[in-house]
Amino acid sequence: MKKALFILLLMAYGAICFGQKAGFSWPSATVYFLITDRFVNGDTANDQNYGRINDYGDGRLNAATFHGGDLTGILQKVEEGYFDALGVDVVWMTDVYEQIHGWQPGSGGAVNDFPHYGYHGYYPLDYTQMDKNYGTIEEMHQLVDALHSRGIRVMLGANINDPGYPTLLDAVQYGFAPTDGMTAEQAAAHNPDWNYDTWAQFQNWPKWWTGTWLRTPAELWNQTDKQTMTLYGLPDFKDEKTERVKLPIFLKEKWAMEGDANDAWVNPSASHLRKDMSWAPADYVIAWIASWVEEFGIDGFRCDIVEYVHGYRWKQLYDACNRALDKWRKAHPSGPASTWTDAFYLTGDFDNAYIDYKPDYANYGFSSMVNFYFPKHGDLDGIVPVWQMYADSIAAHPEWHSFNYLNNSYHRDADFANMDDCLTTLLLSPGVAQLFYGDETRRDVSHCPALQNVDSDQAFRADMDWDHIDVNLLNHCQKLGQIRRSYPVIATGRQITLNPHTCARISDNDTLIIRVKPIPNDPISVSPLFPDGTVITDLYTGQQSAVKNGTVSFPSFQNNVAILTKQR
Numbered sequence: 001m002k003k004a005l006f007i008l009l010l011m012a013y014g015a016i017c018f019g020q021k022a023g024f025s026w027p028s029a030t031v032y033f034l035i036t037d038r039f040v041n042g043d044t045a046n047d048q049n050y051g052r053i054n055d056y057g058d059g060r061l062n063a064a065t066f067h068g069g070d071l072t073g074i075l076q077k078v079e080e081g082y083f084d085a086l087g088v089d090v091v092w093m094t095d096v097y098e099q100i101h102g103w104q105p106g107s108g109g110a111v112n113d114f115p116h117y118g119y120h121g122y123y124p125l126d127y128t129q130m131d132k133n134y135g136t137i138e139e140m141h142q143l144v145d146a147l148h149s150r151g152i153r154v155m156l157g158a159n160i161n162d163p164g165y166p167t168l169l170d171a172v173q174y175g176f177a178p179t180d181g182m183t184a185e186q187a188a189a190h191n192p193d194w195n196y197d198t199w200a201q202f203q204n205w206p207k208w209w210t211g212t213w214l215r216t217p218a219e220l221w222n223q224t225d226k227q228t229m230t231l232y233g234l235p236d237f238k239d240e241k242t243e244r245v246k247l248p249i250f251l252k253e254k255w256a257m258e259g260d261a262n263d264a265w266v267n268p269s270a271s272h273l274r275k276d277m278s279w280a281p282a283d284y285v286i287a288w289i290a291s292w293v294e295e296f297g298i299d300g301f302r303c304d305i306v307e308y309v310h311g312y313r314w315k316q317l318y319d320a321c322n323r324a325l326d327k328w329r330k331a332h333p334s335g336p337a338s339t340w341t342d343a344f345y346l347t348g349d350f351d352n353a354y355i356d357y358k359p360d361y362a363n364y365g366f367s368s369m370v371n372f373y374f375p376k377h378g379d380l381d382g383i384v385p386v387w388q389m390y391a392d393s394i395a396a397h398p399e400w401h402s403f404n405y406l407n408n409s410y411h412r413d414a415d416f417a418n419m420d421d422c423l424t425t426l427l428l429s430p431g432v433a434q435l436f437y438g439d440e441t442r443r444d445v446s447h448c449p450a451l452q453n454v455d456s457d458q459a460f461r462a463d464m465d466w467d468h469i470d471v472n473l474l475n476h477c478q479k480l481g482q483i484r485r486s487y488p489v490i491a492t493g494r495q496i497t498l499n500p501h502t503c504a505r506i507s508d509n510d511t512l513i514i515r516v517k518p519i520p521n522d523p524i525s526v527s528p529l530f531p532d533g534t535v536i537t538d539l540y541t542g543q544q545s546a547v548k549n550g551t552v553s554f555p556s557f558q559n560n561v562a563i564l565t566k567q568r
Contacts, residue, residue, distance in 0.1 A: 024151060026300075026345050026367060027394065027401040027431065028491035029089040030481055031155070034437040035409060036093050036134050037066055037119040038463050040073025049132040050101040051169055051184045052117060059449030061190060063458040064106060064116040071096070071135035071143045078146045086440060087481025091147055092155035092302060094409070095121030096140065097292075098131045098265070102167025102187060105196045107454040114453050115190045120409060120461060121157060122304070123164030126251065127288035128270035129262065136264045137295075144296045148337040153299035155345070156292065158317060160285045161308050162234040166200050166208060174250040176207035197233075207249040213237060213281045226308050239282040240310050246276045247284070269295035269324075286317045293324035293344070297337055300345030302370070307350050311364050318346055318365025347403050347432075355393050355402040355431070368403040368432060376406055376413040378421030380516040380560055384503050390430040391495035391505070401492075402431030406439055412460040416442070420476055424561050427480040428514055430491055430505075440477035442470035476559050483539045483563055487512060504529055512539075513564040523551035530566055539563040 041047070047054060047068045054065050074093070077083065083091060099118030106114035118124075119133075130137055144154050168187035171177040177200070179187065204211045211219075215228065215236045223229040230236045255274055266274075270291035277284065292298055301321065306314060321344040329338045346366045350358070353369035361369065375386060394401050406414035406422050414422045419442050426433050437443070443465050445451070450458040484490050489512055493505035502515045502524065511529055518524065527550030530536060534547045538554055540563050545552045552564065 024089055024153070024340075024342070025488060025492065026342060028484075028488035029153070029432050030087055030427070030484055031090040031092050031403075031432055031434040032083060032086065032088045032437070033092040033405075033408060033434055034074070034094070034464075035069070035120055035461055036071070036074065036096060037069040037121075038461055039069045039437055040077060040464065040466070041068035042070050042072030042074070042076050043135070044068060046070055046132060046135060051173070051188050052101060052103075052133075053115070053188045053190075056115065056190055060452045061114050063114050063448075063450035063453055064103075064119060066117055066119045066133045067463055068133075069463070070133065071139040075139070075143045075146055078143065078150070078152075083147075083152060084150055085478050085482075086435070087478070087483075087485035088152060088435075089485065090153040090155055090300070092434070095124065095157040095159070096130055096134045097121065097124045098126040098129050099123050099133075100125045100164035100167050100170055101173060102169025102171075103190070104165045104167060105194075106458075110197070111454045112192045112194060112196070114455075114458075116455075116458075118164055122159065124159065125164055125170065126254065127285065128267055128274055128291070130265040130267065132265055137267060138264070140296060144298070145335070148297065148335065151336075153345075154296070155300040155302055156298055157304060158289050158301035158346075159304040160237065160239060160282055160289065160313060160317065161231065161305055162236050163209060165196075165234060166205075168194075168199075174207070174254055176250045177203070177205050207253070209235060209248050212245045213248065227310055229308070231305060231308055237281050237285065239285075239313050241282070242280050244278040245281055245284075247274075267291055267295050282313050282316070286313065286320055289317065290320040290324045293321045294327055297325065297328040297332065297335070299325070299337075299340075299342075300347070303346055303348035303366075305351070306348035306361065306366075306369070311360060314346070314348075314361070314364040314366070318344065321346075355390055357393065357397040357400045362397075362400055367399065368401050370408075370434075371402045371404045371431075372411075374402075374404040374406065374429070375425060376422065377415045378418040378423075378425055380421055380424070381500065383425045383516065384497055384500060386425075387429055387503060388495050388497050391493070394430055394492060395494055402429075403434060404429050404431055405434040405436065407436040407460070408434070409436070409461055410457060412436075412445070412457075414439070416444070416446075419470075419473055420559055423473070423477050423480060424516065424559065427477070427484050428490055428561070428563070430493075430495065433484065433491070435477070437464050440474050441465070441468075442473050444468065479540060480561075487539070487563075487565070490514075498525065511565060513562075515562040515564065517560050518554075518557045518562040520556050521553050523553045524562070524564070525550060526552050526564065535567040536564050537567050539565060 100123045103115035103117050105112035106116040171179050172187045332338050347368045350369045354373050445459040445462050448459040448462045489505045489507040489510040493507040496504045505512045532547050536552045543554050
């Protein structure tokens with residue numbers, strides 16, 4: 001048995017280990033995902049815009065209004081070193097493009113129990129400018145530059161499947177649909193008796209996106225093909241269309257109405273795209289999205305509902321973003337990110353995706369899909385075999401890796417009472433580890449008024465509670481994050497399972513042994529990885545001990561984990 005194990009270890013030593021280089025690599029990234037509107041309100045002066053109502057007088061009704069989080073608030077946390085302390089490599093912000101001005105019935109057209117705004121960035125109105133609730137173009141430059149100066153990449157979202165819903169407030173402001181003489185104030189008020197489905201059947205309103213851009217109700221009728229159907233009743237772009245189209249009239253009129261007064265929010269790299277280009281619909285949308293890469297040096301996108309879009313369009317986006325990123329790097333030779341050479345990064349939400357390699361999507365430019373099935377309960381007795389599967393998958397397909405999470409904006413599944421062990425399983429996992437804002441502080445939503453709504457998922461997106469932080473959990477997350485960042489072998493090394501609670505991660509540069517549920521003074525076998533006399537450090541506690549008779553022991557451990565390596 002020992003001889004067989006030794007042969008396996010030698011094979012692992014000699015194998016090519018992917019992503020093991022000094023500095024950053026996407027496969028070993030720790031990603032911090034935050035909802036821009038819910039993280040920190042750094043500037044209360046930008047809280048009220050476009051005639052939106054922020055406060056309907058009730059916490060339940062305010063579940064999906066804009067709450068004030070902005071770029072200035074994120075920048076404050078960057079400058080405080082919050083992300084540095086967590087060992088974060090990538091900050092993923094929800095989309096900052098201008099969102100629909102009005103609201104959609106909270107739980108869809110059938111139930112109108114609260115007003116649902118596009119605070120989360122998933123309901124774009126105008127891809128060419130910043131939503132004023134988030135901040136200005138200059139503030140976006142400051143934030144991205146501050147993150148880049150710390151070696152932290154920046155991700156946004158990319159949605160080329162649909163624009164945001166039509167709303168009464170937008171229709172009043174831009175006159176693209178009948179509103180029965182409503183004022184803007186009346187359109188922004190919440191009327192639970194108003195029926196969205198009766199008003200908006202994706203009619204071919206002449207000033208809106210029209211049937212040249214969108215599938216009409218007749219085209220959507222009984223449609224079962226994901227690439228040509230509507231999702232959640234959202235208007236669906238004809239992304240397969242190749243015929244040239246003109247810009248929607250409402251966008252042209254919008255830009256004319258705003259004039260120079262909106263210069264602080266218009267993306268300069270998109271200004272030349274605010275005219276008829278004689279392109280197909282998806283060509284416009286892809287060019288608009290890529291312009292944010294060209295302007296700010298955005299490093300990656302999380303792509304929304306990827307299976308609902310024709311694959312070659314994702315490849316078109318990937319190529320456009322790589323050209324834009326190369327252009328940005330050349331235009332900013334003195335910037336800290338100008339010398340980075342990694343390609344633009346694409347991950348995506350493919351419904352119920354696991355860690356399985358998707359060759360078609362790899363060819364489109366994706367490096368991963370968000371892993372919906374990462375264990376959520378902090379089961380330390382069962383995590384080592386899971387890690388083994390993930391590590392084996394990465395070794396088999398070096399161009400592909402898992403993108404793991406405990407919670408995100410539409411699933412908050414982790415065991416709230418066992419977040420310590422949940423974070424251990426996540427941050428020591430092979431592949432990308434994605435934290436969702438508040439995972440590290442035990443953000444509690446159990447008393448959130450949003451839970452009273454039919455769409456109780458809105459509670460997952462509650463404000464970051466900076467007044468109630470679990471300091472011990474935060475310290476645990478920071479320790480693991482720093483170790484993970486210093487030792488990329490954790491994420492990309494080959495794994496050898498030594499026993500149900502112990503595994504080795506091995507690369508050309510580092511060797512670690514991870515032990516979950518270690519027992520004080522109980523010998524841990526480290527042979528043949530570490531010969532007798534080697535000084536071993538438990539990276540989590542800082543304790544050191546010399547190998548004797550092929551084992552090492554420590555008088556105490558913390559938080560059910562030991563991460564062992566030889567003294568550097």
